[in-house]
Amino acid sequence: MSELVIDGVGRTFPGVRGGKPTTALQPTSLTVPENDFVSILGPSGCGKSTLLRIVAGLDHPSVGKVVLDGREIRGPGPDRGMVFQSYTLFPWLTVEDNIGFGLREKGVPENERREIVADYIDRVGLHGFERHWPKQLSGGMQQRTAIARALANNPKILLLDEPFGALDNQTRGLMQEMLLGIWEREHKMVLFVTHDIEEAIFVASRVVTMSARPGRVKSIIPVDLPYPRHYTIKSSPEFSALRSQLTEEIRSEAILAAQEQ
Template sequence: MGGLSIRGLTRSFPGQGAAGPTLALQPTDLDVAPGEFVSILGPSGCGKSTLLRIVAGLDRGTAGTVRLAGRQVTGPGPERGMVFQSYTLFPWLTVEQNILFGLRERKVPAEEARAIATKYIARTGLKGFENHWPRQLSGGMQQRTALARALANDPAILLLDEPFGALDHQTRELMQELLLEVWGADTPETRKTVLFVTHDIDEAIFLANRVLVMSARPGRVKAEVEVPLPYPRDWTVKTTVVFAELKARLMAEIREEVRKAALA
C-alpha cells in the first residue's frame, strides 16, 4: 500500500557570502492516503518540485521525515515511479525497451517482463509503436512511454512533476484523460497513489481528489481543497458550476501567493 506520511520536512540550500542559506521549504506535514490522487499548486519557486524530489529520494530534506507505507525514504527506490516534464527516455532504446528497462534491472523473468510491458503499451495507447525510437515520437507519445515505464515497475506511488507542461493544449488535455483512464483502470484496492505537481489550475482540479496550494517561498501547504467530482471524469466536468467554483477559489489562493512572491 502506498500511503505517504511527511512530518516536519524542511529544505534549505547553502547560500554564498552574507546571504546565508535559502530556506526553500518550511516545516511541512502531509498525509496522502493509499490510492489517493493529490495535485500540488503554487507559484514558481515555492518548493513544489523540491518536495516531490525529496519524496522520490532524489534530494534530502534538511530536517523531518518522509515515510511511504511506514518505511522511511532515504534514497531512490522502485516503489516510487517518477515522470518529469522533460522527456527522459533513453534515446538508444526503443519504446518497448524503455518500458522494459526497470523490469530488467530488477531481474524480472523475461517472459513476465514482456507481458507487463505489453499490458502498459496497450493501456497507454502505444500499440504499434513498440519498435519506434524516441526521436520518432511526438512529445505526447514520449510522455506516454515515460508513464508506461513508470507504471510497469508497479510502484506504490507515482510522482509526476509537470509531466504535460511541455505539450500543446490539445495534447495536454488528451494526456490528462489518458492518465485518469490508466489510474482508474485498477480497483480501489490496487489503485496507485499519485502526487502530481502542476501550475495549471484546471489540470489540478480535473485530475485530483484533493488539491494542495503551497505558499510563496519558503513553501508550506497553506490550503487543501477537496474535489467533490465523481470518477470517471471526462472533459465535460470542466463546464460544470462545481468546477468553476473550485477554480475561482484556487485562483484566489494562488493569486495571493504570486503577489507575495513578486513583492518579495
C-alpha cells in the first residue's frame, strides 16, 4: 500500500542581504496512508504551502525528509500531481493537449493517450471543450483542466494548494463536489491546502490544523461523516459541530499570527 511520511520536516529561509533568517515551518511530522484525503488548515503564513511544495519536490526541507512508498523525495516526479490556485495551464495548448501533456512527455502512445484524455475530459465535465484554448475558459473550467492534467498521469498522491480560492462561492461548491466524486472513484492520497474551514471539512477524511508561524501540526481531527457526501451535509448538526471546533482552533492561531505582525 502507498504511504506518505513527512518526518520532522522544517524549513528556514535565509535572510535577504544578510538579514535574519525566517523559519516558515518548524520540524513537523505527518503520515498519510493510501486512500486518505487530508485537508490542511492554518492562518496565513503558517507554512501550509511550503509544506506542500516540499512534498511536491519544488522546495527542499532544511531539516527532516519526506518519503513516498519508501523512497525519499528529492525533486519533482510523476508520482505526485500538483494543482495550484493560479491557473497554470499552457496558454498555447488546447484543453485536450494540456491534459495530455504529461502523458506525451512520458512517451505514452498516441492512441492510448487520447483514450486517457477523453476519459478525464468526461470525468471533469469538459466534453465539448476539448479544442478550446485556456483563455476561452472560465476560471472553474481552467481548474477542471488542471485537475484532469494532474490525474491523467496517474500519480500516487494529488497535491492541491488552494485550488478553488479564486472562484466564486457557487462554482467553488460545484468544484468541491466534482473533486470528491473523482476521489470516491479513484481513492488516491490527497493533500488539500485551504483557508476555508467548511471546504476542509466537506472534502476530507481528516483535517490537520497548523499553528501560527513558524508552523507546525497542532491537531489532527477526523471527519466522521460518511461518503459519498452531498452538499446538504453542510447543514447537519455533525458538520456544524466540526465547523465550530475548527473555527476555535484556527481563530486562536490567527490571533497569535496577528499579534506577531
